[in-house]
Amino acid sequence: MKGENTFQCPYCGVGCGLYTNKGEVPLDDEVISSDLKVRGLKNHPANKGLICLKGVTLPITWKKNRLDSPLYRKNKNEAFKRISWEEAYEIITDKLSKLSSEEIYFYISGQLLTEESYVINKFAKGLLKTNNIDANSRLCMASAVVAYKMAFGSDGPPCSYDDIEDADVFLFVGSNAAVAHPVLFNRIQRVKNPNKVLITIDPIESETAKKSHLHIRINAGTDTVLLNAVLYLLYKSGRIDKEFINLYTEGFEQAIEEAKKYPPSLAAKICGVKERDIELLAYLFASAKKLISFWSMGLNQSLNGVMKNLALINLHLATGRLGEKGCPFSLTGQPNAMGGREVGYLTNGLPGYRDVRIEEERRDIEQLWGVNGINNIPGPTITEAIDLILDEKIKLLWVVGTNPAITLPELGKVWKALEKVFLVVNEAYSDADTLKFANIVFPAQIVPEKEGIMTGSDRTITFIHSQIEPPPNTKPDWLIFTEVAQRMGAKDLFPYTDRKEIFEEFKKTTKGRLCDISTFEEKDLPKRWGRRWLYQTENGWKFKTPSGKAKFYAATFDIADIDKNLLKEEGFEATLKEDEFILINGRLKNHWHTMTKTGKVDILLKQELPPFAIIHPKDADKLNIDEWDLIEISDGENSIVRVAIFGKIQRRHIWTYFGYPLWYSETSTNLLYKDRVDPYSKEPDLKFRKVKVKLHKKVKLEEY
Ligand SMILES: Nc1nc2c(c(=O)[nH]1)N[C@H]1C(S)=C(S)[C@@H](COP(=O)(O)OP(=O)(O)OC[C@H]3O[C@@H](n4cnc5c(=O)[nH]c(N)nc54)[C@H](O)[C@@H]3O)O[C@H]1N2
Ligand SMILES: Nc1nc2c(c(=O)[nH]1)N[C@H]1C(S)=C(S)[C@@H](COP(=O)(O)OP(=O)(O)OC[C@H]3O[C@@H](n4cnc5c(=O)[nH]c(N)nc54)[C@H](O)[C@@H]3O)O[C@H]1N2
Ligand code: SF4
Ligand SMILES: [Mo]
Numbered sequence: 001m002k003g004e005n006t007f008q009c010p011y012c013g014v015g016c017g018l019y020t021n022k023g024e025v026p027l028d029d030e031v032i033s034s035d036l037k038v039r040g041l042k043n044h045p046a047n048k049g050l051i052c053l054k055g056v057t058l059p060i061t062w063k064k065n066r067l068d069s070p071l072y073r074k075n076k077n078e079a080f081k082r083i084s085w086e087e088a089y090e091i092i093t094d095k096l097s098k099l100s101s102e103e104i105y106f107y108i109s110g111q112l113l114t115e116e117s118y119v120i121n122k123f124a125k126g127l128l129k130t131n132n133i134d135a136n137s138r139l140c141m142a143s144a145v146v147a148y149k150m151a152f153g154s155d156g157p158p159c160s161y162d163d164i165e166d167a168d169v170f171l172f173v174g175s176n177a178a179v180a181h182p183v184l185f186n187r188i189q190r191v192k193n194p195n196k197v198l199i200t201i202d203p204i205e206s207e208t209a210k211k212s213h214l215h216i217r218i219n220a221g222t223d224t225v226l227l228n229a230v231l232y233l234l235y236k237s238g239r240i241d242k243e244f245i246n247l248y249t250e251g252f253e254q255a256i257e258e259a260k261k262y263p264p265s266l267a268a269k270i271c272g273v274k275e276r277d278i279e280l281l282a283y284l285f286a287s288a289k290k291l292i293s294f295w296s297m298g299l300n301q302s303l304n305g306v307m308k309n310l311a312l313i314n315l316h317l318a319t320g321r322l323g324e325k326g327c328p329f330s331l332t333g334q335p336n337a338m339g340g341r342e343v344g345y346l347t348n349g350l351p352g353y354r355d356v357r358i359e360e361e362r363r364d365i366e367q368l369w370g371v372n373g374i375n376n377i378p379g380p381t382i383t384e385a386i387d388l389i390l391d392e393k394i395k396l397l398w399v400v401g402t403n404p405a406i407t408l409p410e411l412g413k414v415w416k417a418l419e420k421v422f423l424v425v426n427e428a429y430s431d432a433d434t435l436k437f438a439n440i441v442f443p444a445q446i447v448p449e450k451e452g453i454m455t456g457s458d459r460t461i462t463f464i465h466s467q468i469e470p471p472p473n474t475k476p477d478w479l480i481f482t483e484v485a486q487r488m489g490a491k492d493l494f495p496y497t498d499r500k501e502i503f504e505e506f507k508k509t510t511k512g513r514l515c516d517i518s519t520f521e522e523k524d525l526p527k528r529w530g531r532r533w534l535y536q537t538e539n540g541w542k543f544k545t546p547s548g549k550a551k552f553y554a555a556t557f558d559i560a561d562i563d564k565n566l567l568k569e570e571g572f573e574a575t576l577k578e579d580e581f582i583l584i585n586g587r588l589k590n591h592w593h594t595m596t597k598t599g600k601v602d603i604l605l606k607q608e609l610p611p612f613a614i615i616h617p618k619d620a621d622k623l624n625i626d627e628w629d630l631i632e633i634s635d636g637e638n639s640i641v642r643v644a645i646f647g648k649i650q651r652r653h654i655w656t657y658f659g660y661p662l663w664y665s666e667t668s669t670n671l672l673y674k675d676r677v678d679p680y681s682k683e684p685d686l687k688f689r690k691v692k693v694k695l696h697k698k699v700k701l702e703e704y
Contacts, residue, residue, distance in 0.1 A: 006041055008454045008462035009055050010111060010447040011592055013332035014184045015456020017044025017526055018055055020448075020467050040183070044526055046161060046456050052182040053590060054598060061597035065430045066471045067443035076419065076437065085475075085483075088440060092424060093487045095396060101130035105385045105394045108135045108345060109401030110334030113452030113464070115502040116477040117336070118343040118351060119494070120400060123481050126369045127490050131356055131379030132394070135345050136402040137337050138382050139409075142683040143300040144330035145341065147309030150680075151317070151551050153544030154353060155341060156514050156534045159292075159327035160458040161187070167326065168193050169288035171281075172200040173223060173312060174298015178207035179589040181296075181331055181457075185211075197284065201226065202298060203584055204614060204655050205648035214280065217650045219272040219572040220584050221688045224304050224557040227311035229267030230281045231259040234318055239286035244320030248541045251552035255314045258554035269571045272650060285319045291326040296333065297586070301686035304558045305678040311555035318552075322541065323533040331457055335447075338455035342515045343506065348378035351509035368509055369493065381682045383409065383675040389417040398424040400477055401444070403594040405433040406661055409673040409684045412638055426477050429596045433662050443474045450476040452499055453525065459534075461517065463525040478502060514544065560676060561690035576652050576690070579623060581615075583633060583691045585658040585669055593659040611665035613642035613656040615693070616649050625695050632696040633672065635689060640667035641696050654693060658686070 009016040021037050038058050040051035070088035071080035083091075096104065106124050108117060117135070124133040137145075148155040161184070170188050177185040185208065188198070198212040201223065209215035218226060234240050235256050245252050268275045285291060293316070299308040309330070315321070316328045332338055344350040351368075354361035362374045380388055386408065388394040397418075408414045418437035425438045428446045435441055447454075449470035455461045475483075478499060485494035496502050503522070511518035515529050535543045535550075543550045559567070561582075566575045576582075590604040598604050613633060615625070625631055631644045633654065642656055642665075649655055658669040672691060677684050 004465040005467065007448040007464040007467055008335060008456070009058070010335050011054050012181055013334055013337060013457040014046055014181050015335060015454065015460060015462060016047035016051060016055060016183050017041035017462055018051060044462070045460055045528070046458070046526070047183045048187070050183045050186055053604070054592065057601045057604060060601045062446070062468060063471070064600040066428060066474070067430050067441060068471045068473050069443060071438070071441040073439060076439070080441065088442065089484055089487050092440060092484055095422060096488065099395055101128040102132065103393065103395040104128060104130060104132060105388075105397050106133040107382050107385070107397060107399045107402060107404060108133065110135060110137050110140065110332070110337035110340050112336060112401045112477055113447070113450065113454060114336060114339035114343060114506065115452045115499050117340050117345045118506045119478045119481045119496075119502055121343050121345045121349070121351070122369065122493070123485055125350065125356070125374055126365075126371050127485055127488070127493055129373055129375055131347050131375050131377065132385065133345065133379060134347050134382040134385065135340055136334070136407065137340055137346060138682065139301065139407065139684060139686060140297070140333045141300065141330070141337050142346070142681040143302070143305030143309055143678055144295070146681040147306045147313060148330065150306070150553060151310060151313045152535060153546070154514055156353070156530055157330060157457065157459060158322060158534045159329060160460075160528060160532055162532060163290070163292060163327050164188055165191055167191070167290040167292045168195045168197065169284050169291040170196070170198045171284075171291065171293040172198070172202070172208050172212070173293060173295045174202065174300075174308070175294045175296040175331055176202065176206040176208045176586055177294055177296070177331065178211055180333070180587050182589070184331070195289070199281070199284070203650040203653045206586065207589065214277070216273050216277045217648075219270070219650060220582050220653055221302060221304065221559045221562070222271040222557075222572075223299060223308045224311045224555050225262050225267045226271045226273065226278065227308070227315060228259040228262040228555055228557070229264045229278045230285065231255065231311070231314055231318055232262060233264060233278060233282035234285060234315070235259065237282070239282070240318045241320030245318065248543075248549055249317050249552055250547060250549045252318070254554040255318075255552035258556060266568065270567055272572050285315055285321070288326070290324065291321050292329055293327075294329050294331050296331045297687065300683060302688060303560045303676060303678055303685040305683050306680040307555045307557065310553045314552050314555060317550055323536055335456070336454035338457065338459065339453065342455060342510065347381055350374070351506060352513040353515050354513075365509065371493070381677075383677060383682070383684055386414055386417045386675070389421045394421065396422045396424065399434055400426040403432050403434050403596065405437060406594045406659060406668055407670065408675075409670055409686055410675040411668050411671045413675070426480060428474075431661075431663065432596050433594065442480050443471070444480070445470040445474045445476045450499070452478075453503065458528065459515075459530055460526050460528040461520065463522050560685055560688055573652050579692045579694060581619070581633075581652050581654045581691055581693050583672060583689045584653055584655050584687050586655065587659070588657050591659065594661045595659065595664060596661070599661065599664065609645065610643050611641075611657070611660050612645045613654050614645050614647035614649050615654050616651050617646040619651055620644060620646060623693060623695060626698070628701060629699050630696040631693055633691050633693050635672050635691050638671040640665075640669060640671060654691070
């Protein structure tokens with residue numbers, strides 16, 4: 001145990017401040033009774049002392065199945081050999097030197113420290129001069145980022161957690177915050193306001209829906225229509241904020257023209273909701289004291305993801321619900337997806353919320369780094385890179401802090417690509433599924449073994465003090481990249497001997513930018529960058545768009561796999577044959593994605609069902625499916641097997657978990673999702689797929 005005793009939780013984007021006492025790390029599951037405790041930090045602005053079960057059980061995840069040596073194999077059918085760091089560095093530098101920059105690709109993660117994302121981004125864009133770098137945020141926040149930028153000129157979230165305590169209406173659209181952002185949800189539940197209303201829009205009665213006053217059980221993929229209908233009603237009844245619209249926005253007419261296409265009666269049919277629910281939403285947008293809408297993957301991961309976002313932001317702009325009166329609040333998923341935005345780790349980004357396409361911004365960074373020729377064309381996204389691997393254009397893939405063998409869409413194709421490419425993986429655990437395809441493995445340290453910063457959903461940066469000794473022979477990701485760069489002769493660009501030097505360099509790139517943290521000191525953290533209401537000035541609102549005004553958009557509706565005309569004429573069910581369903585998915589309360597950490601915690605595992613899918617009992621009945629039978633879900637090409645569980649889900653929808661690792665379920669959910677993407681954000685449609693469902697095996701309960 002070393003350093004001060006506080007750190008940020010390495011799980012979700014709430015970004016809770018946690019602390020440890022000075023106990024020994026237990027080697028088994030006795031953590032609850034052991035003398036080592038992880039608890040919520042009382043004076044942290046995100047959680048104010050609260051913590052969830054994933055946070056409490058962190059210590060159990062720290063020691064099991066850790067990698068403790070670099071591994072190598074030339075051929076993927078051979079077993080790995082343990083090699084020294086020097087040998088591993090020799091192999092990788094040799095390999096890199098023989099490839100052109102465009103043959104190399106980096107796929108990184110919102111779970112890395114800001115310093116780490118910064119260094120890897122610099123390695124790609126500054127040293128190799130390639131924009132072949134993307135992160136798992138592409139599967140996550142990309143649509144929200146693009147929509148925020150379109151509407152506000154920047155993707156800095158406009159408000160903060162401080163807005164929660166005096167709000168009265170909380171709208172969750174495609175967000176299961178009770179599961180995915182539990183401490184935030186807990187904070188909302190604690191708000192003492194007799195007029196408080198929680199509403200959830202979700203095809204399934206999620207944990208959040210259960211705890212809400214109203215659940216609007218919408219057909220998957222149709223949120224744009226619902227939200228347009230709400231705008232239409234607000235407009236028609238004159239309950240819009242004309243002053244705000246005139247002073248601070250542009251494009252209102254376009255948005256209304258589009259919204260007019262969806263009168264509530266039509267929208268109700270398309271969305272499978274009651275007209276009255278649309279009226280109620282309009283009423284709340286018009287009359288709430290302060291309305292915050294939270295959204296997450298139910299909106300972002302869609303062919304229509306950016307438009308879903310914009311349709312929601314339109315409602316806030318039309319009713320002037322920013323700042324004192326509310327906020328459109330995109331919940332980030334991972335602990336440091338926000339830090340990733342700050343360093344610009346996607347295909348088009350540069351540090352300090354900059355873009356490779358903007359000459360001046362490129363020059364800034366070239367000057368700061370002392371390099372020339374940063375590439376001005378955004379690189380391919382990760383799903384495009386998979387195709388480029390299969391086309392033999394990309395020959396080396398370096399994966400850091402993500403587990404694409406489970407979480408990318410169209411896994412059949414992804415596995416072929418991972419098999420084909422020379423794969424380098426920085427990973428902490430020996431049982432992560434992506435390792436099955438690797439050539440070189442670098443054993444990585446995790447939070448809170450290493451120190452550094454992360455930024456939570458509301459722009460609050462927390463310092464992670466190292467809490468435990470890392471396993472011997474492991475290194476933090478920033479050091480691995482620094483040492484490789486140094487061996488490639490780039491000591492001037494990567495002179496770091498200490499993580500703090502990277503922090504100081506990164507700070508300089510933010511000077512004068514929206515996310516300016518150039519004066520932040522580690523000792524001041526946790527601290528939020530920007531004003532509480534990011535786009536507010538002394539004289540009203542000023543956005544980062546060229547005109548300074550926020551922008552409405554015509555939020556056009558699109559949907560995959562479904563005949564849109566039939567949908568309008570006859571409604572959702574009419575578009576599906578009797579055994580056809582829409583497969584949706586989401587998260588489990590006690591597990592983190594591919595379970596490399598939470599899967600090691602017995603008390604979390606014991607609460608879990610075998611791989612299951614939730615289906616409406618009436619739909620199941622028609623297919624002769626009883627609860628606990630095994631069912632097969634297929635798209636004609638691939639199929640998965642799940643235990644049928646009955647639940648309150650929209651008819652003809654079926655829900656499962658996407659993150660089961662292969663040791664937990666032999667059949668991976670993402671075999672069924674396609675890599676079709678939103679046209680603006682290139683975020684894959686990871687939540688919507690037409691499938692067929694049938695009985696796989698009748699199961700007697702004794703068999704469980
Ligand atoms: N316990 C836990 N917490 C996590 C994570 C985890 O793995 N485990 N992961 C973190 C990460 S990276 C992220 S991105 C967040 C994600 O947080 P969320 O987005 O809240 O999580 P999901 O369960 O994926 O999706 C939310 C809901 O969207 C619904 N949905 C699906 N399709 C539609 C649709 O078309 N419209 C609407 N309105 N709803 C739809 C699903 O039924 C689901 O209930 O969670 C973070 N927190
Ligand atoms: N169908 C469907 N697919 C989805 C989603 C969905 O809702 N539906 N959600 C998408 C979203 S939002 C997300 S964010 C992704 C998440 O998908 P992934 O990022 O692939 O999932 P994780 O299990 O979080 O993988 C993180 C990996 O990094 C390792 N790791 C942890 N800490 C460190 C570290 O400090 N350094 C290194 N080198 N490794 C570390 C972990 O052991 C783990 O193997 O899944 C996406 N895929
Ligand atoms: S709410 Fe999220 S950040 Fe907070 S303790 Fe739980 S998993 Fe960690
Ligand atoms: Mo995510």
